[in-house]
Amino acid sequence: MKSMTQLITDKKAGLAHTEEEVQWLVENYTNDHIPDYQMSAWLMAVCWQGMTFDETKALTLAMMRSGTCLQLHSVGRPLIDKHSTGGVADTTTLVLAPLLAAAGAGVAKMSGRGLGFTGGTIDKLESIPGFSATLQEEQFLALLQKQGLALTAQSASIAPADGKMYALRDVTATVDSLPLIAASVMSKKLAAGAEHILLDVKVGQGAFMQTKEAAVELARYMVAIGLGAGRNVKAVLTSMEQPLGLAVGNALEVAEAIEILRGRGPLRLRQVCLRLAAEALCLAGMAKTQDEADLQLAALLDSGKALECFRQWILSQGGADIIATPTLLPRAALEEELLSPYSGYVQQIQARIIGEASVALGAGRRYKGETLDLAAGLVLACEQGDFVQKGQKLATLHAASAEKMAAAKKMLVAAFVLSETPPLSYPDVLGWVDADGFHAEAE
Numbered sequence: 001m002k003s004m005t006q007l008i009t010d011k012k013a014g015l016a017h018t019e020e021e022v023q024w025l026v027e028n029y030t031n032d033h034i035p036d037y038q039m040s041a042w043l044m045a046v047c048w049q050g051m052t053f054d055e056t057k058a059l060t061l062a063m064m065r066s067g068t069c070l071q072l073h074s075v076g077r078p079l080i081d082k083h084s085t086g087g088v089a090d091t092t093t094l095v096l097a098p099l100l101a102a103a104g105a106g107v108a109k110m111s112g113r114g115l116g117f118t119g120g121t122i123d124k125l126e127s128i129p130g131f132s133a134t135l136q137e138e139q140f141l142a143l144l145q146k147q148g149l150a151l152t153a154q155s156a157s158i159a160p161a162d163g164k165m166y167a168l169r170d171v172t173a174t175v176d177s178l179p180l181i182a183a184s185v186m187s188k189k190l191a192a193g194a195e196h197i198l199l200d201v202k203v204g205q206g207a208f209m210q211t212k213e214a215a216v217e218l219a220r221y222m223v224a225i226g227l228g229a230g231r232n233v234k235a236v237l238t239s240m241e242q243p244l245g246l247a248v249g250n251a252l253e254v255a256e257a258i259e260i261l262r263g264r265g266p267l268r269l270r271q272v273c274l275r276l277a278a279e280a281l282c283l284a285g286m287a288k289t290q291d292e293a294d295l296q297l298a299a300l301l302d303s304g305k306a307l308e309c310f311r312q313w314i315l316s317q318g319g320a321d322i323i324a325t326p327t328l329l330p331r332a333a334l335e336e337e338l339l340s341p342y343s344g345y346v347q348q349i350q351a352r353i354i355g356e357a358s359v360a361l362g363a364g365r366r367y368k369g370e371t372l373d374l375a376a377g378l379v380l381a382c383e384q385g386d387f388v389q390k391g392q393k394l395a396t397l398h399a400a401s402a403e404k405m406a407a408a409k410k411m412l413v414a415a416f417v418l419s420e421t422p423p424l425s426y427p428d429v430l431g432w433v434d435a436d437g438f439h440a441e442a443e
């Protein structure tokens with residue numbers, strides 16, 4: 001077998017690895033025989049040179065095989081997994097997991113932590129006092145059986161290669177690579193065992209895929225890998241040109257998810273959540289049409305069933321009852337308002353800057369293993385298209401210190417683009433990819 005140095009050299013030169021080489025690399029990184037510094041160099045080479053579809057598939061399967069693969073056939077509910085490729089104020093998973101479970105699906109989900117300027121479901125859930133996101137395989141299966149819903153972080157047992165690579169990529173600027181994202185997402189999805197996999201591929205400046213073309217290509221890779229592994233997969237492309245919800249930051253996003261489950265909350269986030277949930281029900285054969293799914297979902301929100309499902313789920317993983325007592329969620333020591341320096345229409349809210357500012361406030365990591373301030377972040381007070389007056393509030397910032405507050409405020413000046421005329425609106429859903437390829441959303 002070639003040395004790691006040789007594999008880095010090959011990839012740097014744009015050569016393709018063999019399946020055996022990829023398998024060797026993943027295996028040896030997982031069991032600590034390849035150090036982080038060599039892996040970082042290889043990841044950076046992949047970012048520049050890319051990987052072929054066959055290499056990406058080999059990487060996915062090697063990462064999947066780095067731990068156990070769950071066998072979930074005995075649950076008696078259609079098993080759905082939903083995964084977002086990552087965005088800003090993308091609170092969809094926290095809403096969809098209980099909503100789909102309330103609809104009768106089994107939601108067996110393995111989630112990640114925040115990556116770069118994007119938030120991660122595990123970090124968000126850990127802002128709930130007591131919540132445990134590391135379930136052993138038996139606990140995971142027991143909860144799934146009991147309530148149709150269990151969520152865990154990558155662990156030493158399930159797709160551990162992804163857990164290690166993910167943490168390293170987060171802090172080495174090697175996240176935004178198509179093959180690395182495809183393998184990371186699909187290795188987890190395949191190992192976690194769900195039959196139906198709905199992928200939410202984010203597109204735009206607040207996502208890792210900035211153009212529709214790149215997002216379609218990522219979606220095609222992931223769908224092909226999933227179908228090849230015998231799963232039922234669909235990818236929906238959704239816009240991340242501006243933050244999806246209003247809250248950015250871990251505890252703040254949990255609170256916003258609860259609002260959506262109460263049938264309230266920001267409109268765009270609610271609409272995208274409902275669309276994805278309807279897609280999932282149709283994918284799993286639990287609804288015949290989107291309209292039928294919409295009716296089911298509306299009833300689950302109106303009746304409070306979805307919210308109750310969320311509450312039971314949080315309690316079952318050790319979390320406090322934040323539905324009964326919302327003040328149990330952590331709150332930052334400082335809160336400050338960001339005011340508009342002039343009047344105008346909100347032409348754009350730059351999702352990436354918003355995400356980066358939330359990291360500066362303490363909500364995301366700057367180095368591997370950094371402890372987050374789970375209370376930190378910001379809540380937008382306007383959306384694209386709104387008219388704001390000079391001195392009107394654009395957002396409320398939450399942080400532990402005045403330094404962090406000042407650093408974030410400096411960054412945020414550029415995030416709100418105001419203009420004299422209202423902006424053109426753009427669609428939240430761009431289309432989808434299934435076995436037949438890309439389908440554009442009807443206008």
Ligand code: URA
Pocket residue numbers: 084085086112115175180181182184185
């Ligand atoms: N989500 C993942 O699970 N992995 C990535 O690499 C990016 C987003």
Ligand code: CA
Pocket residue numbers: 434435436
């Ligand atoms: Ca089709």
